[in-house]
Amino acid sequence: MLRLLAGPPLNVIARYAASALIVSLTALLRYSLEGTLHNFPILLFYPAVFLCALVFDRGSGFFATILSAFLAAYLFIEPRFSLRIGGENAIAVGIFILIGFTMAATTEMLRRTIARLDESERTKALVLQELAHRTKNDLTIISSAIQLQSRAASNPEVSEALDAANARVLVVARAQERLRGDGDGGHVDLAEYIETLCQGLGDLLRDVRPIAVRVTCDPIEVPSSVAIHVGLIVNELVTNSLKYAYPGERGGIVTVVVARAGAKMTVTVTDDGAGCPEGAEPGLGSKLVRLLAKQMGGSVQHEAVDKGFCTHVTLGDPGL
Template sequence: MENMLVRLLPRRRYGVALRYAATCLIIAITALLRYSLDGPLQHFPLLLFVPAVFLCALLFDRGSGFFATLLSAAMSAYFFIEPYFSFAIGLQNFFALFLFIVIGFTMSLVTEALRETIRRLDESERAKALLLEELAHRTKNDLAIISSAITLQSSASRDPAVREALSAANARVLVVAQAQERLRGDVSGGLVGLSAYVGALCHGLGDLLRDVRPIAVRVNCVPISVPSSVAVHVGLIVNELVTNSLKYAYPTERGGVISVDIASEGANLVVTVADDGVGCPAEFDPGLGSKLVRLLAKQLGGRVERENADPGCRVRVTLDERHLLST
Protein backbone atom coordinates (compact mmCIF):
# COMPACT_ATOMS: atom_id res chain seq x y z
CA MET A 1 0.00 0.00 0.00
CA GLU A 2 2.81 2.39 0.91
CA ASN A 3 4.63 1.70 -2.39
CA MET A 4 1.42 2.33 -4.35
CA LEU A 5 0.95 5.68 -2.62
CA VAL A 6 4.57 6.60 -3.35
CA ARG A 7 4.00 5.89 -7.04
CA LEU A 8 0.83 8.01 -6.99
CA LEU A 9 2.52 11.04 -5.49
CA PRO A 10 3.82 13.53 -8.07
CA ARG A 11 7.59 14.00 -8.21
CA ARG A 12 7.26 17.79 -8.39
CA ARG A 13 4.86 20.45 -7.14
CA TYR A 14 2.62 21.85 -9.84
CA GLY A 15 1.61 25.51 -10.19
CA VAL A 16 -1.52 26.87 -8.53
CA ALA A 17 -3.46 27.26 -11.79
CA LEU A 18 -2.66 23.71 -12.90
CA ARG A 19 -3.54 22.21 -9.50
CA TYR A 20 -6.92 23.92 -9.34
CA ALA A 21 -7.71 23.20 -12.98
CA ALA A 22 -6.97 19.54 -12.43
CA THR A 23 -9.12 19.60 -9.29
CA CYS A 24 -12.02 21.03 -11.28
CA LEU A 25 -11.56 18.30 -13.89
CA ILE A 26 -11.60 15.53 -11.28
CA ILE A 27 -14.74 16.90 -9.61
CA ALA A 28 -16.43 17.37 -13.01
CA ILE A 29 -15.70 13.75 -13.94
CA THR A 30 -17.02 12.64 -10.57
CA ALA A 31 -20.20 14.68 -11.11
CA LEU A 32 -20.74 13.08 -14.53
CA LEU A 33 -20.24 9.64 -13.02
CA ARG A 34 -22.68 10.50 -10.22
CA TYR A 35 -25.22 11.72 -12.81
CA SER A 36 -24.90 8.46 -14.78
CA LEU A 37 -25.60 6.50 -11.57
CA ASP A 38 -28.44 8.74 -10.43
CA GLY A 39 -30.83 5.83 -9.97
CA PRO A 40 -28.78 3.61 -7.62
CA LEU A 41 -27.30 6.62 -5.81
CA GLN A 42 -30.43 8.71 -5.59
CA HIS A 43 -30.32 8.85 -1.80
CA PHE A 44 -26.52 9.26 -1.63
CA PRO A 45 -25.76 12.54 -3.40
CA LEU A 46 -22.35 13.04 -1.75
CA LEU A 47 -20.99 9.48 -1.78
CA LEU A 48 -18.80 9.61 -4.91
CA PHE A 49 -17.35 12.98 -3.99
CA VAL A 50 -15.59 11.68 -0.87
CA PRO A 51 -12.91 9.66 -2.77
CA ALA A 52 -12.62 12.53 -5.26
CA VAL A 53 -11.71 14.93 -2.45
CA PHE A 54 -9.17 12.44 -1.10
CA LEU A 55 -7.62 12.02 -4.55
CA CYS A 56 -7.25 15.77 -5.05
CA ALA A 57 -5.65 16.21 -1.63
CA LEU A 58 -3.31 13.27 -2.27
CA LEU A 59 -2.19 14.31 -5.73
CA PHE A 60 -1.81 18.02 -5.04
CA ASP A 61 -2.13 19.59 -1.57
CA ARG A 62 -4.59 20.41 1.18
CA GLY A 63 -5.64 23.62 -0.63
CA SER A 64 -6.78 21.51 -3.58
CA GLY A 65 -8.60 19.25 -1.12
CA PHE A 66 -10.39 22.24 0.44
CA PHE A 67 -11.34 23.52 -3.01
CA ALA A 68 -12.55 20.08 -4.08
CA THR A 69 -14.66 19.82 -0.93
CA LEU A 70 -16.39 23.18 -1.49
CA LEU A 71 -16.88 22.53 -5.21
CA SER A 72 -18.31 19.07 -4.50
CA ALA A 73 -20.71 20.48 -1.92
CA ALA A 74 -21.91 23.19 -4.33
CA MET A 75 -22.43 20.76 -7.23
CA SER A 76 -24.24 18.27 -5.00
CA ALA A 77 -26.54 20.99 -3.62
CA TYR A 78 -27.39 22.30 -7.07
CA PHE A 79 -27.64 19.12 -9.14
CA PHE A 80 -28.26 16.14 -6.85
CA ILE A 81 -30.28 17.38 -3.83
CA GLU A 82 -33.95 18.28 -4.16
CA PRO A 83 -35.10 20.76 -5.24
CA TYR A 84 -32.80 20.29 -8.24
CA PHE A 85 -31.04 23.26 -9.90
CA SER A 86 -31.46 25.35 -6.77
CA PHE A 87 -29.53 26.06 -3.59
CA ALA A 88 -32.72 26.14 -1.48
CA ILE A 89 -31.99 22.74 -0.01
CA GLY A 90 -33.53 22.99 3.44
CA LEU A 91 -32.07 22.88 6.91
CA GLN A 92 -31.61 19.09 7.10
CA ASN A 93 -29.72 18.90 3.80
CA PHE A 94 -27.74 21.98 4.76
CA PHE A 95 -26.56 20.21 7.93
CA ALA A 96 -25.54 17.19 5.82
CA LEU A 97 -23.54 19.44 3.47
CA PHE A 98 -21.90 21.18 6.43
CA LEU A 99 -20.89 17.81 7.87
CA PHE A 100 -19.50 16.80 4.46
CA ILE A 101 -17.42 20.00 4.34
CA VAL A 102 -16.04 19.37 7.84
CA ILE A 103 -15.14 15.79 6.89
CA GLY A 104 -13.60 16.92 3.58
CA PHE A 105 -11.46 19.58 5.25
CA THR A 106 -10.32 17.13 7.94
CA MET A 107 -9.54 14.49 5.32
CA SER A 108 -7.52 17.02 3.33
CA LEU A 109 -5.46 17.95 6.39
CA VAL A 110 -4.83 14.30 7.28
CA THR A 111 -3.94 13.48 3.68
CA GLU A 112 -1.45 16.35 3.60
CA ALA A 113 0.22 14.91 6.70
CA LEU A 114 0.17 11.46 5.09
CA ARG A 115 1.78 12.80 1.94
CA GLU A 116 4.56 14.43 3.93
CA THR A 117 5.15 11.28 5.99
CA ILE A 118 5.32 9.08 2.88
CA ARG A 119 7.69 11.54 1.22
CA ARG A 120 10.03 11.49 4.21
CA LEU A 121 9.90 7.69 4.42
CA ASP A 122 10.72 7.43 0.74
CA GLU A 123 13.68 9.78 1.14
CA SER A 124 14.85 7.80 4.18
CA GLU A 125 14.67 4.51 2.26
CA ARG A 126 16.64 5.98 -0.63
CA ALA A 127 19.29 7.32 1.74
CA LYS A 128 19.52 3.96 3.53
CA ALA A 129 19.92 2.10 0.23
CA LEU A 130 22.66 4.53 -0.84
CA LEU A 131 24.52 4.13 2.47
CA LEU A 132 24.21 0.35 2.27
CA GLU A 133 25.62 0.31 -1.25
CA GLU A 134 28.47 2.61 -0.23
CA LEU A 135 29.25 0.41 2.80
CA ALA A 136 29.25 -2.74 0.68
CA HIS A 137 31.52 -1.06 -1.88
CA ARG A 138 34.02 0.09 0.75
CA THR A 139 33.99 -3.29 2.50
CA LYS A 140 34.54 -5.09 -0.80
CA ASN A 141 37.51 -2.85 -1.58
CA ASP A 142 39.01 -3.46 1.87
CA LEU A 143 38.58 -7.21 1.47
CA ALA A 144 40.18 -7.05 -1.97
CA ILE A 145 43.23 -5.37 -0.43
CA ILE A 146 43.42 -8.07 2.25
CA SER A 147 43.07 -10.78 -0.39
CA SER A 148 45.86 -9.24 -2.47
CA ALA A 149 48.13 -9.08 0.58
CA ILE A 150 47.47 -12.74 1.39
CA THR A 151 48.13 -13.72 -2.24
CA LEU A 152 51.44 -11.87 -2.26
CA GLN A 153 52.45 -13.48 1.01
CA SER A 154 51.51 -16.91 -0.34
CA SER A 155 53.53 -16.38 -3.51
CA ALA A 156 56.58 -15.30 -1.48
CA SER A 157 56.51 -18.39 0.76
CA ARG A 158 58.48 -21.51 -0.19
CA ASP A 159 56.78 -23.75 2.35
CA PRO A 160 53.94 -25.72 0.66
CA ALA A 161 52.05 -26.03 3.95
CA VAL A 162 52.16 -22.27 4.49
CA ARG A 163 51.07 -21.61 0.92
CA GLU A 164 48.15 -24.00 1.28
CA ALA A 165 47.07 -22.39 4.56
CA LEU A 166 47.27 -18.90 3.06
CA SER A 167 45.30 -20.02 -0.01
CA ALA A 168 42.57 -21.42 2.25
CA ALA A 169 42.50 -18.17 4.23
CA ASN A 170 42.26 -16.18 1.01
CA ALA A 171 39.33 -18.31 -0.18
CA ARG A 172 37.48 -17.49 3.05
CA VAL A 173 38.10 -13.79 2.57
CA LEU A 174 36.73 -14.04 -0.97
CA VAL A 175 33.56 -15.69 0.35
CA VAL A 176 32.88 -12.58 2.45
CA ALA A 177 33.81 -10.31 -0.47
CA GLN A 178 31.32 -12.04 -2.77
CA ALA A 179 28.55 -11.56 -0.21
CA GLN A 180 29.32 -7.85 -0.10
CA GLU A 181 29.27 -7.72 -3.91
CA ARG A 182 25.78 -9.20 -3.85
CA LEU A 183 24.65 -6.36 -1.58
CA ARG A 184 25.46 -3.66 -4.13
CA GLY A 185 22.29 -2.16 -5.55
CA ASP A 186 20.16 -4.09 -3.07
CA VAL A 187 16.94 -2.41 -1.95
CA SER A 188 15.64 -5.18 0.25
CA GLY A 189 17.38 -4.19 3.46
CA GLY A 190 20.71 -5.97 3.13
CA LEU A 191 19.45 -9.33 1.82
CA VAL A 192 21.47 -11.66 -0.40
CA GLY A 193 19.94 -14.07 -2.92
CA LEU A 194 21.38 -17.37 -1.70
CA SER A 195 21.01 -19.31 -4.95
CA ALA A 196 23.00 -16.89 -7.13
CA TYR A 197 25.57 -16.31 -4.37
CA VAL A 198 26.30 -20.01 -3.73
CA GLY A 199 26.24 -20.72 -7.47
CA ALA A 200 28.89 -18.09 -8.19
CA LEU A 201 30.95 -19.27 -5.22
CA CYS A 202 30.96 -22.93 -6.33
CA HIS A 203 31.72 -21.96 -9.92
CA GLY A 204 34.79 -20.05 -8.75
CA LEU A 205 35.94 -22.91 -6.51
CA GLY A 206 35.64 -25.39 -9.35
CA ASP A 207 37.70 -23.24 -11.70
CA LEU A 208 40.33 -22.68 -9.01
CA LEU A 209 40.82 -26.19 -7.63
CA ARG A 210 39.82 -28.80 -10.22
CA ASP A 211 42.99 -28.30 -12.30
CA VAL A 212 42.61 -30.54 -15.39
CA ARG A 213 40.41 -33.14 -13.67
CA PRO A 214 36.90 -33.55 -15.13
CA ILE A 215 35.05 -32.54 -11.96
CA ALA A 216 31.69 -30.76 -12.13
CA VAL A 217 30.19 -28.76 -9.27
CA ARG A 218 26.40 -28.64 -9.44
CA VAL A 219 24.27 -26.37 -7.25
CA ASN A 220 20.58 -26.76 -6.46
CA CYS A 221 19.33 -24.09 -4.06
CA VAL A 222 15.88 -22.95 -3.02
CA PRO A 223 15.06 -19.36 -4.10
CA ILE A 224 15.59 -17.64 -0.78
CA SER A 225 17.08 -14.33 0.35
CA VAL A 226 18.89 -14.17 3.68
CA PRO A 227 20.74 -11.45 5.63
CA SER A 228 24.32 -10.91 4.48
CA SER A 229 25.69 -12.34 7.74
CA VAL A 230 23.78 -15.60 7.16
CA ALA A 231 24.94 -15.70 3.53
CA VAL A 232 28.54 -15.45 4.73
CA HIS A 233 27.99 -18.33 7.19
CA VAL A 234 26.42 -20.54 4.53
CA GLY A 235 29.06 -19.50 1.98
CA LEU A 236 31.90 -20.41 4.34
CA ILE A 237 30.30 -23.79 5.07
CA VAL A 238 29.89 -24.55 1.36
CA ASN A 239 33.41 -23.25 0.65
CA GLU A 240 35.00 -25.61 3.19
CA LEU A 241 33.00 -28.66 2.17
CA VAL A 242 33.40 -28.22 -1.59
CA THR A 243 37.11 -27.42 -1.19
CA ASN A 244 37.54 -30.60 0.86
CA SER A 245 35.84 -32.69 -1.84
CA LEU A 246 37.87 -31.10 -4.64
CA LYS A 247 41.14 -31.72 -2.79
CA TYR A 248 40.63 -35.21 -1.37
CA ALA A 249 37.70 -37.01 -3.02
CA TYR A 250 39.30 -37.37 -6.45
CA PRO A 251 42.96 -38.42 -6.30
CA THR A 252 45.20 -38.52 -9.39
CA GLU A 253 43.20 -37.74 -12.56
CA ARG A 254 39.88 -39.12 -11.36
CA GLY A 255 36.77 -37.11 -12.21
CA GLY A 256 33.25 -36.91 -10.86
CA VAL A 257 30.41 -34.69 -9.71
CA ILE A 258 30.10 -32.64 -6.51
CA SER A 259 26.51 -31.77 -5.66
CA VAL A 260 25.54 -28.85 -3.46
CA ASP A 261 21.90 -28.87 -2.37
CA ILE A 262 20.31 -26.20 -0.18
CA ALA A 263 16.70 -26.87 0.76
CA SER A 264 14.09 -26.02 3.39
CA GLU A 265 12.92 -28.88 5.56
CA GLY A 266 10.28 -27.78 8.02
CA ALA A 267 11.80 -25.11 10.24
CA ASN A 268 15.34 -25.84 9.03
CA LEU A 269 17.60 -24.88 6.16
CA VAL A 270 19.63 -27.92 5.09
CA VAL A 271 22.95 -27.64 3.25
CA THR A 272 24.11 -30.92 1.71
CA VAL A 273 27.43 -31.38 -0.10
CA ALA A 274 27.95 -34.82 -1.66
CA ASP A 275 30.59 -36.24 -4.00
CA ASP A 276 31.02 -39.55 -5.83
CA GLY A 277 34.70 -39.89 -5.00
CA VAL A 278 36.67 -42.28 -2.81
CA GLY A 279 34.28 -41.98 0.13
CA CYS A 280 34.54 -40.79 3.72
CA PRO A 281 37.78 -41.77 5.48
CA ALA A 282 37.45 -44.64 7.95
CA GLU A 283 39.20 -42.67 10.66
CA PHE A 284 38.16 -39.06 10.38
CA ASP A 285 40.50 -36.55 11.96
CA PRO A 286 38.84 -33.12 11.66
CA GLY A 287 41.13 -30.43 10.34
CA LEU A 288 40.75 -26.66 10.53
CA GLY A 289 38.14 -26.58 7.76
CA SER A 290 35.92 -29.24 9.39
CA LYS A 291 36.20 -27.50 12.76
CA LEU A 292 35.21 -24.23 11.12
CA VAL A 293 32.13 -25.86 9.56
CA ARG A 294 31.04 -27.22 12.95
CA LEU A 295 31.60 -23.84 14.60
CA LEU A 296 29.59 -21.99 11.93
CA ALA A 297 26.77 -24.53 12.14
CA LYS A 298 26.70 -24.23 15.93
CA GLN A 299 26.43 -20.42 15.68
CA LEU A 300 23.28 -20.88 13.59
CA GLY A 301 21.79 -23.48 15.94
CA GLY A 302 22.64 -26.36 13.60
CA ARG A 303 24.44 -29.67 13.45
CA VAL A 304 26.77 -31.49 11.05
CA GLU A 305 26.35 -35.10 9.90
CA ARG A 306 28.80 -37.06 7.74
CA GLU A 307 28.00 -40.35 5.99
CA ASN A 308 29.12 -42.58 3.12
CA ALA A 309 27.19 -41.89 -0.07
CA ASP A 310 28.19 -45.17 -1.79
CA PRO A 311 30.03 -44.04 -3.79
CA GLY A 312 31.50 -40.95 -2.27
CA CYS A 313 30.89 -38.97 0.89
CA ARG A 314 27.96 -36.83 1.95
CA VAL A 315 27.98 -34.04 4.54
CA ARG A 316 24.67 -32.66 5.74
CA VAL A 317 24.53 -29.38 7.68
CA THR A 318 21.17 -28.56 9.26
CA LEU A 319 20.61 -24.92 10.25
CA ASP A 320 17.77 -23.63 12.41
CA GLU A 321 15.80 -21.02 10.44
CA ARG A 322 14.90 -19.19 13.66
CA HIS A 323 18.60 -18.42 14.10
CA LEU A 324 18.83 -17.35 10.46
CA LEU A 325 16.07 -14.76 10.91
CA SER A 326 17.55 -13.41 14.15
CA THR A 327 21.11 -13.15 12.88
Protein backbone atom coordinates in the same frame (compact mmCIF):
# COMPACT_ATOMS: atom_id res chain seq x y z
CA MET B 1 -0.62 3.59 -3.58
CA LEU B 2 2.41 4.69 -1.59
CA ARG B 3 4.16 5.75 -4.78
CA LEU B 4 1.16 7.93 -5.65
CA LEU B 5 1.50 9.70 -2.32
CA ALA B 6 5.27 10.13 -2.58
CA GLY B 7 5.46 10.89 -6.31
CA PRO B 8 6.11 14.34 -7.83
CA PRO B 9 2.92 16.45 -8.24
CA LEU B 10 1.54 17.78 -11.54
CA ASN B 11 1.45 21.52 -12.21
CA VAL B 12 -1.35 23.56 -10.64
CA ILE B 13 -3.53 23.86 -13.74
CA ALA B 14 -3.35 20.12 -14.45
CA ARG B 15 -4.16 19.23 -10.83
CA TYR B 16 -7.18 21.50 -10.63
CA ALA B 17 -8.44 20.49 -14.07
CA ALA B 18 -8.17 16.81 -13.17
CA SER B 19 -9.93 17.46 -9.85
CA ALA B 20 -12.75 19.26 -11.65
CA LEU B 21 -13.09 16.32 -14.04
CA ILE B 22 -13.27 13.81 -11.18
CA VAL B 23 -15.93 15.85 -9.36
CA SER B 24 -17.92 16.34 -12.59
CA LEU B 25 -17.89 12.61 -13.31
CA THR B 26 -19.03 12.02 -9.74
CA ALA B 27 -21.91 14.45 -10.27
CA LEU B 28 -22.94 12.57 -13.44
CA LEU B 29 -22.83 9.29 -11.53
CA ARG B 30 -24.92 10.81 -8.74
CA TYR B 31 -27.45 12.07 -11.31
CA SER B 32 -27.72 8.59 -12.84
CA LEU B 33 -28.43 7.14 -9.38
CA GLU B 34 -31.01 9.75 -8.43
CA GLY B 35 -33.68 7.18 -7.71
CA THR B 36 -31.44 5.22 -5.34
CA LEU B 37 -29.63 8.10 -3.64
CA HIS B 38 -32.43 10.67 -3.56
CA ASN B 39 -32.04 11.19 0.19
CA PHE B 40 -28.22 11.29 0.04
CA PRO B 41 -27.27 14.23 -2.18
CA ILE B 42 -23.66 14.54 -0.95
CA LEU B 43 -22.66 10.94 -0.24
CA LEU B 44 -20.84 10.14 -3.51
CA PHE B 45 -18.74 13.29 -3.31
CA TYR B 46 -16.78 12.10 -0.27
CA PRO B 47 -14.68 9.55 -2.19
CA ALA B 48 -14.18 12.10 -4.99
CA VAL B 49 -12.66 14.58 -2.55
CA PHE B 50 -10.49 11.89 -0.98
CA LEU B 51 -9.28 10.72 -4.40
CA CYS B 52 -8.29 14.24 -5.45
CA ALA B 53 -6.41 14.84 -2.21
CA LEU B 54 -4.74 11.44 -2.44
CA VAL B 55 -3.62 11.57 -6.06
CA PHE B 56 -2.78 15.28 -6.26
CA ASP B 57 -2.36 17.47 -3.16
CA ARG B 58 -4.10 19.32 -0.35
CA GLY B 59 -5.08 22.28 -2.55
CA SER B 60 -6.75 19.94 -5.03
CA GLY B 61 -8.65 18.37 -2.15
CA PHE B 62 -9.83 21.78 -0.97
CA PHE B 63 -10.87 22.71 -4.51
CA ALA B 64 -12.72 19.42 -4.96
CA THR B 65 -14.53 19.97 -1.65
CA ILE B 66 -15.80 23.44 -2.63
CA LEU B 67 -16.77 22.33 -6.14
CA SER B 68 -18.54 19.25 -4.79
CA ALA B 69 -20.47 21.30 -2.24
CA PHE B 70 -21.52 23.75 -4.97
CA LEU B 71 -22.70 21.02 -7.37
CA ALA B 72 -24.50 19.09 -4.64
CA ALA B 73 -26.29 22.20 -3.39
CA TYR B 74 -27.20 23.39 -6.90
CA LEU B 75 -28.20 20.09 -8.51
CA PHE B 76 -29.34 17.70 -5.81
CA ILE B 77 -30.61 19.67 -2.79
CA GLU B 78 -34.08 21.20 -2.81
CA PRO B 79 -34.84 23.73 -4.14
CA ARG B 80 -32.81 22.55 -7.11
CA PHE B 81 -30.93 24.84 -9.46
CA SER B 82 -30.68 27.34 -6.65
CA LEU B 83 -28.19 27.95 -3.88
CA ARG B 84 -30.87 28.92 -1.38
CA ILE B 85 -30.40 26.16 1.16
CA GLY B 86 -31.06 26.26 4.84
CA GLY B 87 -31.84 24.27 7.93
CA GLU B 88 -30.60 20.68 7.96
CA ASN B 89 -29.33 20.90 4.38
CA ALA B 90 -27.09 23.84 5.23
CA ILE B 91 -25.71 21.95 8.23
CA ALA B 92 -25.08 18.88 6.03
CA VAL B 93 -23.19 20.95 3.47
CA GLY B 94 -21.17 22.62 6.23
CA ILE B 95 -20.24 19.25 7.73
CA PHE B 96 -19.28 18.00 4.27
CA ILE B 97 -16.95 20.97 3.74
CA LEU B 98 -15.39 20.48 7.18
CA ILE B 99 -14.81 16.76 6.59
CA GLY B 100 -13.50 17.41 3.07
CA PHE B 101 -10.97 19.95 4.30
CA THR B 102 -9.92 17.59 7.11
CA MET B 103 -9.44 14.69 4.67
CA ALA B 104 -7.36 16.85 2.36
CA ALA B 105 -5.15 18.14 5.19
CA THR B 106 -4.70 14.67 6.71
CA THR B 107 -3.82 13.16 3.35
CA GLU B 108 -1.23 15.89 2.79
CA MET B 109 0.38 15.08 6.14
CA LEU B 110 0.44 11.41 5.18
CA ARG B 111 1.97 12.27 1.82
CA ARG B 112 4.77 14.27 3.43
CA THR B 113 5.48 11.50 5.96
CA ILE B 114 5.72 8.90 3.21
CA ALA B 115 7.94 11.19 1.14
CA ARG B 116 10.34 11.48 4.10
CA LEU B 117 10.29 7.70 4.59
CA ASP B 118 10.95 7.17 0.89
CA GLU B 119 13.90 9.54 1.00
CA SER B 120 15.18 7.81 4.13
CA GLU B 121 15.02 4.41 2.40
CA ARG B 122 16.95 5.75 -0.60
CA THR B 123 19.59 7.23 1.70
CA LYS B 124 19.88 3.95 3.61
CA ALA B 125 20.32 2.04 0.34
CA LEU B 126 23.09 4.40 -0.78
CA VAL B 127 24.87 4.14 2.57
CA LEU B 128 24.60 0.35 2.48
CA GLN B 129 25.93 0.25 -1.07
CA GLU B 130 28.86 2.47 -0.16
CA LEU B 131 29.60 0.40 2.94
CA ALA B 132 29.52 -2.82 0.92
CA HIS B 133 31.84 -1.28 -1.67
CA ARG B 134 34.34 -0.11 0.94
CA THR B 135 34.19 -3.44 2.77
CA LYS B 136 34.80 -5.31 -0.48
CA ASN B 137 37.80 -3.11 -1.24
CA ASP B 138 39.23 -3.69 2.24
CA LEU B 139 38.74 -7.44 1.89
CA THR B 140 40.42 -7.37 -1.52
CA ILE B 141 43.44 -5.66 0.00
CA ILE B 142 43.54 -8.26 2.79
CA SER B 143 43.26 -11.04 0.21
CA SER B 144 46.13 -9.60 -1.82
CA ALA B 145 48.31 -9.37 1.30
CA ILE B 146 47.55 -13.00 2.20
CA GLN B 147 48.38 -14.10 -1.34
CA LEU B 148 51.73 -12.33 -1.18
CA GLN B 149 52.51 -14.00 2.14
CA SER B 150 51.50 -17.38 0.71
CA ARG B 151 53.81 -17.02 -2.27
CA ALA B 152 56.67 -15.89 -0.06
CA ALA B 153 56.25 -18.77 2.41
CA SER B 154 58.89 -21.48 2.08
CA ASN B 155 56.93 -23.99 4.17
CA PRO B 156 54.24 -25.76 2.07
CA GLU B 157 51.99 -26.19 5.11
CA VAL B 158 52.11 -22.47 5.86
CA SER B 159 51.38 -21.68 2.23
CA GLU B 160 48.42 -24.05 2.22
CA ALA B 161 47.02 -22.54 5.42
CA LEU B 162 47.32 -19.04 3.98
CA ASP B 163 45.57 -20.11 0.78
CA ALA B 164 42.71 -21.54 2.84
CA ALA B 165 42.45 -18.31 4.83
CA ASN B 166 42.44 -16.32 1.60
CA ALA B 167 39.59 -18.45 0.23
CA ARG B 168 37.52 -17.64 3.32
CA VAL B 169 38.18 -13.93 2.93
CA LEU B 170 37.03 -14.13 -0.70
CA VAL B 171 33.79 -15.83 0.39
CA VAL B 172 32.93 -12.76 2.48
CA ALA B 173 34.03 -10.40 -0.31
CA ARG B 174 31.75 -12.12 -2.83
CA ALA B 175 28.81 -11.78 -0.45
CA GLN B 176 29.48 -8.04 -0.20
CA GLU B 177 29.50 -7.81 -4.01
CA ARG B 178 25.99 -9.20 -4.18
CA LEU B 179 24.55 -7.20 -1.32
CA ARG B 180 21.36 -5.39 -2.24
CA GLY B 181 19.77 -2.78 -0.05
CA ASP B 182 16.31 -3.09 1.45
CA GLY B 183 14.40 -2.34 4.61
CA ASP B 184 16.16 -5.12 6.52
CA GLY B 185 19.67 -3.88 5.95
CA GLY B 186 20.64 -5.85 2.86
CA HIS B 187 19.85 -9.24 1.32
CA VAL B 188 21.74 -11.53 -1.04
CA ASP B 189 20.42 -13.74 -3.84
CA LEU B 190 21.74 -17.01 -2.42
CA ALA B 191 21.46 -19.03 -5.64
CA GLU B 192 23.53 -16.55 -7.64
CA TYR B 193 26.05 -16.22 -4.83
CA ILE B 194 26.58 -19.97 -4.33
CA GLU B 195 26.79 -20.63 -8.08
CA THR B 196 29.47 -17.96 -8.51
CA LEU B 197 31.36 -19.23 -5.47
CA CYS B 198 31.39 -22.84 -6.69
CA GLN B 199 32.28 -21.78 -10.21
CA GLY B 200 35.35 -20.06 -8.82
CA LEU B 201 36.33 -23.17 -6.86
CA GLY B 202 35.87 -25.36 -9.93
CA ASP B 203 37.92 -23.02 -12.11
CA LEU B 204 40.93 -23.57 -9.86
CA LEU B 205 41.17 -27.16 -11.13
CA ARG B 206 39.87 -26.72 -14.65
CA ASP B 207 43.29 -27.19 -16.27
CA VAL B 208 44.63 -29.57 -13.61
CA ARG B 209 42.11 -32.38 -13.07
CA PRO B 210 38.71 -33.21 -14.63
CA ILE B 211 36.60 -32.37 -11.57
CA ALA B 212 33.27 -30.58 -12.05
CA VAL B 213 31.26 -28.72 -9.43
CA ARG B 214 27.50 -28.74 -10.00
CA VAL B 215 25.13 -26.52 -8.03
CA THR B 216 21.40 -26.72 -7.40
CA CYS B 217 20.00 -23.95 -5.22
CA ASP B 218 16.44 -22.89 -4.52
CA PRO B 219 15.65 -19.23 -5.28
CA ILE B 220 16.22 -17.80 -1.81
CA GLU B 221 17.09 -14.31 -0.60
CA VAL B 222 18.73 -14.19 2.81
CA PRO B 223 20.41 -11.52 4.98
CA SER B 224 24.06 -10.94 4.13
CA SER B 225 25.21 -12.47 7.42
CA VAL B 226 23.37 -15.72 6.59
CA ALA B 227 24.78 -15.72 3.06
CA ILE B 228 28.31 -15.47 4.47
CA HIS B 229 27.66 -18.40 6.83
CA VAL B 230 26.27 -20.56 4.03
CA GLY B 231 29.06 -19.49 1.68
CA LEU B 232 31.75 -20.43 4.19
CA ILE B 233 30.11 -23.83 4.78
CA VAL B 234 29.91 -24.55 1.04
CA ASN B 235 33.48 -23.31 0.53
CA GLU B 236 34.88 -25.63 3.21
CA LEU B 237 32.93 -28.70 2.10
CA VAL B 238 33.68 -28.29 -1.60
CA THR B 239 37.34 -27.52 -0.90
CA ASN B 240 37.63 -30.67 1.23
CA SER B 241 36.13 -32.75 -1.58
CA LEU B 242 38.46 -31.26 -4.17
CA LYS B 243 41.51 -31.84 -1.95
CA TYR B 244 40.86 -35.31 -0.56
CA ALA B 245 38.19 -37.14 -2.57
CA TYR B 246 40.15 -37.41 -5.81
CA PRO B 247 43.74 -38.55 -5.26
CA GLY B 248 46.22 -38.55 -8.10
CA GLU B 249 44.76 -37.68 -11.49
CA ARG B 250 41.31 -38.98 -10.66
CA GLY B 251 38.33 -36.93 -11.82
CA GLY B 252 34.72 -36.73 -10.75
CA ILE B 253 31.76 -34.57 -9.84
CA VAL B 254 31.08 -32.60 -6.66
CA THR B 255 27.38 -31.82 -6.23
CA VAL B 256 26.11 -28.95 -4.09
CA VAL B 257 22.41 -28.73 -3.21
CA VAL B 258 21.01 -25.82 -1.17
CA ALA B 259 17.30 -26.12 -0.45
CA ARG B 260 14.58 -24.56 1.65
CA ALA B 261 13.00 -26.98 4.11
CA GLY B 262 10.12 -25.11 5.72
CA ALA B 263 11.64 -22.59 8.12
CA LYS B 264 15.02 -24.30 7.80
CA MET B 265 17.66 -24.58 5.10
CA THR B 266 19.70 -27.60 4.07
CA VAL B 267 23.13 -27.67 2.45
CA THR B 268 24.23 -31.00 0.99
CA VAL B 269 27.62 -31.58 -0.63
CA THR B 270 28.23 -34.96 -2.25
CA ASP B 271 31.25 -36.26 -4.15
CA ASP B 272 31.84 -39.48 -6.08
CA GLY B 273 35.43 -39.81 -4.93
CA ALA B 274 37.41 -42.09 -2.67
CA GLY B 275 35.35 -41.40 0.45
CA CYS B 276 36.59 -40.59 3.94
CA PRO B 277 39.18 -42.90 5.54
CA GLU B 278 38.10 -44.54 8.79
CA GLY B 279 39.43 -42.83 11.89
CA ALA B 280 40.31 -39.63 10.04
CA GLU B 281 40.63 -36.65 12.38
CA PRO B 282 38.50 -33.60 11.51
CA GLY B 283 40.57 -30.72 10.18
CA LEU B 284 40.15 -26.99 10.62
CA GLY B 285 37.64 -26.81 7.76
CA SER B 286 35.38 -29.48 9.27
CA LYS B 287 35.53 -27.80 12.67
CA LEU B 288 34.64 -24.48 11.07
CA VAL B 289 31.61 -26.04 9.35
CA ARG B 290 30.35 -27.45 12.66
CA LEU B 291 30.89 -24.11 14.39
CA LEU B 292 29.00 -22.18 11.70
CA ALA B 293 26.13 -24.67 11.74
CA LYS B 294 25.94 -24.50 15.54
CA GLN B 295 25.79 -20.70 15.46
CA MET B 296 22.66 -20.98 13.31
CA GLY B 297 21.03 -23.66 15.44
CA GLY B 298 21.87 -26.38 12.95
CA SER B 299 23.64 -29.70 12.73
CA VAL B 300 26.12 -31.57 10.51
CA GLN B 301 25.85 -35.18 9.41
CA HIS B 302 28.37 -37.21 7.40
CA GLU B 303 27.60 -40.40 5.57
CA ALA B 304 29.33 -42.68 3.11
CA VAL B 305 27.46 -43.24 -0.15
CA ASP B 306 27.84 -45.94 -2.79
CA LYS B 307 30.52 -43.95 -4.52
CA GLY B 308 32.01 -41.20 -2.45
CA PHE B 309 31.01 -39.16 0.58
CA CYS B 310 28.12 -36.89 1.56
CA THR B 311 27.86 -34.10 4.12
CA HIS B 312 24.41 -32.86 5.08
CA VAL B 313 24.12 -29.55 6.97
CA THR B 314 20.80 -28.37 8.41
CA LEU B 315 20.54 -24.70 9.39
CA GLY B 316 17.86 -23.98 11.96
CA ASP B 317 17.79 -20.17 11.78
CA PRO B 318 18.57 -19.06 8.22
CA GLY B 319 16.49 -15.87 8.30
CA LEU B 320 14.08 -16.99 5.57
